[in-house]
Amino acid sequence: MAESRFTLDDRLPAGYFTDSLHADVRAGLAERPRTLPPKWFYDKRGSDLFEEITRLPEYYPTRAEQEILVRRAPEIAALTRAATLVELGSGSSRKTRLLLDALTAGGTLRRYAPLDVSGAALAEAGEAICRDYPGLEVTATVADFEAGLPLSDEPGPRLLAFLGSTIGNFDPAQRQAFYRMLALSLTSDDVLLLGADLVKDPRVLVRAYDDEQGVTAEFDKNVLHVLNRELGADFDVDAFDHVAVWNAEQERIEMRLRSRAAQTVKIPELDLSLSLDAGEEVRTELSCKFRRESLTAELHAGGFTVRQWWTDPEERFALLMAVPN
Known part of the structure; x- marks a missing residue:
């Protein structure tokens, strides 16, 4: 049964949303x-x-990233041979299916581990993925990954996907803290897959x-x-x-x-x-928005070495693979 392969672990503290909203509004306004x-x-x-x-x-980033994934997902699967796909801020997990398809076809994937602050979105997406990928274990975690990465017993190697150029919502100091937190959470066998929107007109x-x-x-x-x-x-x-x-x-x-x-x-x-x-x-x-040289440098300063850099044909968006230094 799909239900037996799906778990949802709520790691948010009691009162998280209320306390966070109060603190953010006080500080920001x-x-x-x-x-x-x-x-x-x-x-x-x-x-x-x-x-x-x-x-x-007008909104090209989603389409551009999807174009890259359509072309490169089999290569990503072959390079990483990931047993676990961890996704941060997974939401509806729509683009994730391109990675799941490639990793499943490659025969290495055992677990999908999405993290998001929305338990409802995780439950809806996780149950659908269990139905569509027989044999895949889905361990969803309700968590604020900016406060830490609750990884534990996932089978490795792990592919950690942070897509959609959500990294662009962080200022430079926040990005450095985030990279360091990720680097400390991953092993030398793990890989970060990062989506980044590029500087353009x-x-x-x-x-x-x-x-x-x-x-x-x-x-x-x-x-x-x-x-x-x-x-x-x-x-x-x-x-x-x-x-x-x-x-x-x-x-x-x-x-x-x-x-x-x-x-x-x-x-x-x-x-x-x-x-x-x-x-x-x-x-x-x-x-x-990012440029290749400066993003590669800031990732290196945060504990990662970029191994692969792919763009869509119009070079609007980048998808990169990086490993802990």
Whole structure:
């Protein structure tokens, strides 16, 4: 039975979401410049909106990464001979199936171990994968991998996949801490598979984060719906405009919510009153873009050596394999 091959281990401490949200909102909104971390986009509505974004004509990263995986998954399977595929922030595990297919065909894969903060997403994806891959063991873990990597008895070698250029949501200091944590968690037989969006024409980049249909704007504003619901805040969502800006110096897209007028927002749950000027912005996401030389160097500083670097034919996106130094 598929159920006997699927386990779900919740490692999040009691009150995790409430405590994290309170801490992030206090830290991010209490001082200027105002910021909120992007993880709070992803309630059910936000996750559905992001799935819609990945299908938009302007949003190339998902398609570009998938193109690379279609071409390279058999090679990845042959090079790693992984017995366990560990995936961070797996969500719906859609692209993962290309890796699962290749590793299964190669005859080495025994276990799929996805990690995500959403137990519901893990349960839905894990049960589907058990149905579609007879004989594969699925051990899902509800965890915040930024706080540590709960790996233990997975059969090796392990292939740890961190796809979608989620690494771009971290600033340089956060990326270094993340690489070091990963390097300490992996053995010399393990391999990191990392997806990274590349620097390109700023017009292409801005369009990817500010689409014509306004889906990304809805996604960006969804964080205000989350704060209203979870913290009793009184954000007028229509009083904000979605803005996507290319920061050329930092080589990153910044998503921001810009206040249309001077306004005061109350967040009763935190006993916080927030005064925003007309035109004042709340930064809701960083999406850093990468170059081969600098990304290879920062990975090396964080404890990894890049062994393979693949791009899609248009060189929009990179998929790389790295091993602990």
